[in-house]
Amino acid sequence: MDDRYDVVVVGGGAAGLAGAATLARARRTVLVVDAGEPRNAPADGVHNYLGREGTPPAQLMAVGRDEVTGYGGQIVDGRVTAVDRGGTDFVVTVDGGRTVRARRLLVTTGLTDELxxxxxxxxxxxxxxxxxxxxxxxxxxxxxxxxxxxxxxxxxxxxxxxxxxxxxxxxxxxxxxxxxxxxxxxxxxxxxxxxxxxxxxxxxxxxxxxxxxxxxxxxxxxxxxVAPRMTARAGLLDSLGLVPVDVEAAGHVVGRQIPADPTGATAVPGVWVAGNVADVFAQVIRAAGAGMLAGAAINGDLVGEDTRDAVTEHRRQREVMFTEAAWEERYQSRPAVWSGRPNPQLVAEAAELTPGRALDVGSGEGADAVWLAERGWTVSAVDISATALARAADHAKAAGGQVAERVEWTHADLLRWSPAEGAYDLVSAQFMHLPPQPRRELFARLADAVAPGGRLLIVGHHPQDLRTTAHRMHYPEMMYTAEQVAADLDPGRFEVLAAQTRPRAAVDPDGRDIVVHDAVLLARRR
Ligand SMILES: Cc1cc2nc3c(=O)[nH]c(=O)nc-3n(C[C@H](O)[C@H](O)[C@H](O)COP(=O)(O)OP(=O)(O)OC[C@H]3O[C@@H](n4cnc5c(N)ncnc54)[C@H](O)[C@@H]3O)c2cc1C
Missing domain, CATH: 3.50.50.60 (FAD/NAD(P)-binding domain)
Incomplete structure (x- = not known):
């Protein structure tokens, strides 16, 4: 038993197991707590259950339990003695005093036949x-x-x-x-x-x-x-304010059940009921169907909550992702964030260039700057993270020769920093992904920094990478094509040498071989 589940199902009869199987197949964490006393336990066989006609009740439950656990659901034998609110969760107490938390509750405790x-x-x-x-x-x-x-x-x-x-x-x-x-x-x-x-x-x-x-x-x-009076086993729900109501047949009260909508949702948000506790007339197949429907409804409700949480986090990320603190946290969380190899499009475009003065923005742990310096370039490398810059400086020292002297490391926030105009023979921005307006403003400043005859190399993750399994931030507005970057350049000042979408072999986080695409803009200052 874990501490917290997406859903705790109270009662493991037909309704509870069907709900749990649906939830487990929906990749939800689910725990069934079952006291093991299904209503039809005394009967020899379950009848009118299509496909399983005449199966002994215990056998049907055993098959159901196997199906639930086969999909990763958990089942404990025991009795739930209390359910309470615990913040946004529910706290479920099992006999013996153990407690477990749940985001949602599915109560399928059946009914008592009063004989x-x-x-x-x-x-x-x-x-x-x-x-x-x-x-x-x-x-x-x-x-x-x-x-x-x-x-x-x-x-x-x-x-x-x-x-x-x-x-x-x-x-x-x-x-x-x-x-x-x-x-x-x-x-x-x-x-x-x-x-x-x-x-x-x-x-x-x-x-x-x-x-x-x-x-x-x-x-x-x-x-x-006999016609027993059928009373929902629902005492547990008193604490949440849910009480059974009378059920009538032909104008006569025949039992009591917990009111719910057709999916089993009760008046208490987060609590579903299914089977005889909510429908005293339900046979086994209908109880199972109701459990399945409630499981699907609960999953849908959780999907809604997950999405709301994701939107909040997505917005928070957008707010903080460009701050120095966020980059520091990222670099400090790991000894190395990047591969240590120079970016392939830089290698492709700069390997044959005559070394001069280069500006590398967003230089990270310095692989591009070190690679350029090794080829004789004098490099200005700029990054927002002091940790990344310190690592980069170490890499430059480790490279030996005059590499370290050829690189000047600058700690600056590119959103506010302006390079010297017309000062560089190569300006390289690799995978700078910003919201559209600050991105255009930065790329314009970078273009201004290119010396006459010099090159501007801007490389980004192509928007179509979001259709692949590659690890990418899902902020489509921050992706761009080379054509979009080229369109912002003044053709009177720049000759576009390449505005291309270049495929590149990559491995996704699950280890699949995939093809990603780089947006590559190479332009020459006239
Ligand atoms: C004698 C008899 C014969 C029947 N024969 C048939 C038949 O042939 N065909 C048919 O379709 N229907 C039959 N039924 C009806 C059938 O029993 C119900 O439709 C079915 O059991 C309802 O399923 P359920 O999951 O809602 O409840 P149940 O099957 O009663 O399951 C409820 C489960 O919740 C557990 N539980 C209760 N409280 C707690 C708690 N606090 N903590 C943990 N667990 C708890 C119980 O121990 C039980 O295991 C019969 C009923 C009876 C009485």
Whole structure:
């Protein structure tokens, strides 16, 4: 069990496991806490579950658990004893006092069937005491079925069960006798009404044989049908202000469930419910479907939150990324940020040039400046980071010869710094990515710094790199093409020698071989 999950699912029945599988497949961290008492546990098989007809409930749950864990979801056996707010998270307490935090909650705790207090009913529940014809009707077709009246819908239930067997009795128990119209309907369907309270179920050899009436008379039966009151297991949600509401059928209250929208979202933001806790009539397949839908809705909600957080961070990054502090933090976080090799487009364009005075802006750890100095250039190298400049100076010293003397390192913020006009035979800006306006202003100052006959080399990551898996800052407005840079140059002052998109082999952060593109502008000052 980790400290925090995207989602904690309380209850690992059909709804909970389906929700957890959906979330795990959506690459969410998910924990299911399950007390292991699904409502249909006493039944031999799950019926009306397409594709898994008749599977024993425990087996279906075991398959579901494997599917959840197979996709990375976690399951712990235990009971959640409390859920509370903890800042923007939920704090979930599991029995034993362990706590775990969750960004979202999916509560799928099912319901409690409140059975009539007739001796034998609870003991035979789910075996030969039944409630749902769609779950068990086929299994008791043509058998002797007694519908134990526990409410005003008993006559209706008797008629329903008559669809599965011609041998249906309505055991009035404590209920009032049906009116004349109802009696006629029952008679027309061959359903006999048996008056008098039922004292107990009769069982022999672990099999129901009938019921004993308070009068002492016995009625032979193969199955007894009851209509339990179905109450959501939702006490946990009290602390969050969620309480169950009455559920009616044909104008009569048959249970209580937590209200939610069609996706399972409750009135409390961040809390979803699915399955019987939210829908007392749900069969297993519908509970699983509701869990799946809630899982998808939760993921969608988290995607929304992740996006809002990302926008905040994206804006913050844009605010700070050009500050000295941000660059210092970046350089100080690692012994080397760059490869130590000169940029390939500089090598391609400057290797054959006659050395003179060069300006290298955004010089970083100095690979370009050192490479130029090694070829005899006198280099002015400018960077915002003192740490980078110190490393660069060390590299220059390590290069030996006169390299260190040929480079002058300047600590300056290029957004505010202006080079001497007409002073350099080569001005190189490699991968300077700024917002459009300051970028144009900087490139104009760099153009002014080129001496007559000198070269301006501006290289950037081409915007189409954002379509690849290359590691790039996702600020499209800060990317540029060589043509855009060329368009800002005064053709009267500059002859464009190259305005190209050049492919370059690269390896992405996952180790894939990819092709990236450099925007390369080379111009000669007239
Ligand atoms: C006898 C019987 C037979 C049935 N037969 C069928 C059938 O054949 N076909 C069919 O489609 N439907 C059948 N049903 C209905 C079926 O049981 C429900 O549709 C289904 O169980 C609902 O799934 P659920 O996930 O909502 O709840 P459940 O399956 O009840 O799962 C809820 C889970 O949450 C756990 N839990 C509860 N509280 C906590 C807590 N605080 N902390 C941790 N865990 C908790 C429980 O232990 C349980 O494991 C039958 C029902 C009964 C009673």
């Amino acid at each position: 009539p207090e007739v001796p034998g009913v609870a003991e035979r529940w789910g075996r030969d005491v039944l409630h749902c014809p769609y779950c068990h009707g086929w299994e008791v077709r043509d058998r002797r079925i007694g519908v134990l009246a526990t409410g005003p819908l008993a006559a209706h239930h008797a008629q329903l069960w008559r669809q599965w067997s011609p041998h249906v009795l309505l055991l009035l128990h404590d209920a009032a006798a049906p009116d004349a119209e109802e009696q006629e309907r029952l008679a027309a369907r061959g359903i006999t009404v048996v008056p008098g309270p039922v004292a107990a179920l009769e069982v022999a050899d672990d099999t129901l044989t009938g019921v004993r009436l308070a009068s002492g008379e016995t009625v032979a039966l193969d199955a007894v049908v």
